[in-house]
Structures are given as structure tokens and as C-alpha cells.
């Protein structure tokens with residue numbers, strides 16, 4: 001019902017729109033969204049491409065369902081599943097090899113922000129990914145800055161706080177691929193809602209949003225799409 005409502009109302013949006021769903025719903029996404037302006041993707045993927053890894057979902061499996069994107073390194077994966085910067089980087093490589101754009105999530109905890117370590121932590125997270133990608137591959141990724149303290153909490157980074165981190169991320173992209181850096185989408189995620197989306201998206205280096213809670217209400221998701 002959610003997908004149908006979004007598809008019906010979104011029409012031909014002026015921005016890229018995608019939904020990233022748990023793997024069991026990918027087939028449903030493909031059936032419902034194929035031919036529409038909305039693309040779809042996974043919420044995670046395995047580091048392994050083949051072999052005996054029962055339960056893992058590989059990037060080539062995601063490609064079988066025509067996924068355009070896969071989220072890698074979401075803070076919940078890093079926190080609850082022990083995913084390291086290097087593992088996340090490996091997943092980004094796997095996705096690109098399967099023709100899927102990895103949405104690479106980075107972000108600091110509240111403790112790290114209060115200790116003045118935001119740039120250090122987020123910088124190390126993106127550096128691990130940039131270290132294993134060629135300049136050409138960098139043009140194929142999406143980056144999502146998601147301060148952990150803002151995810152699902154209703155507490156949003158101010159536009160300037162987010163912009164400062166996005167600018168740092170852009171500079172790192174530019175250092176690896178000056179020609180592609182401006183075209184790489186850097187999304188903000190963390191309690192983005194209809195009432196704060198426009199202000200966040202107005203910032204120079206905030207190119208879009210990675211929406212959690214508000215994407216589960218079609219009216220809210222559609223309002224954010226219109227703001228974008």
C-alpha cells in the first residue's frame with residue numbers, strides 16, 4: 001500500500017527517488033515500481049559474492065531484482081553487527097561490481113561529536129571507502145551523512161552542522177576525483193521531516209536525504225520529495 005501510494009502520487013519527480021527495502025520485499029518493489037520514476041534497492045548486502053554463507057544476500061542477488069542502490073554501513077549495521085570501516089568499504093566495492101550504486105553511510109555518535117571528533121570519525125569512515133575505489137568508481141557512489149544521535153530521535157542536525165560535515169566529505173571526494181566530486185550525491189539522514197527538509201536541502205552540499213521514519217508515511221515522504 002505504501003509503495004502504491006508513493007508511486008501514484010509522485011508522478012515524475014524533479015529529483016531522484018528510491019526506496020531501499022528489506023530483501024524479502026525486493027520482488028514486490030520490482031513488480032510495483034518497474035516502469036515508474038521510482039527506483040529501489042537493498043538495505044544491506046553481503047561482503048561475499050559466492051560460496052557457503054547461509055542467509056547472506058549478495059550484491060548479485062540484489063542485481064537479480066534490478067536494484068539500483070544498496071545502503072552500506074548504516075550506523076545500525078556498524079553498531080549492532082560490528083561492521084568496520086573496512087568491511088563497509090568492501091561492500092561498496094561489491095555493489096559497484098554488480099552495477100549497483102552503494103549508498104555509503106557515515107556518521108558520528110553523540111559522544112564523538114561532544115568530544116570534537118566528528119571530522120576525525122566521519123573522515124576515517126569515508127577515507128576507508130575512498131582508499132579502495134578508483135577515481136572512476138568514486139563517481140558511482142552516493143554518500144549519506146547520518147549523525148547517529150539524529151537517527152530516529154527527532155533531533156535533527158542544524159542545516160549548518162550538516163553542511164559543515166558535507167563540505168568536508170565533498171573535499172575528500174574532490175581530492176580523489178576532482179571532476180566527479182560535485183556530481184556525487186551527498187545525502188543527509190537523521191530525522192529529516194517535511195518541516196525541516198527544505199532548510200536542510202537548501203545548503204550547498206546537501207544534495208538529498210536518506211529518510212527513515214518519515215518514509216513510512218506516504219504523505220510525509222511525498223512532501224520531502226516535493227521539497228527536494
Ligand SMILES: O=C[C@H](O)COP(=O)(O)O
Pocket residue numbers: 146150151152153154189190191192210211212213214
Ligand atoms: O535509515 C534511515 C536513517 O537512518 C534516518 O532515519 P530517521 O529519518 O528515522 O531518523
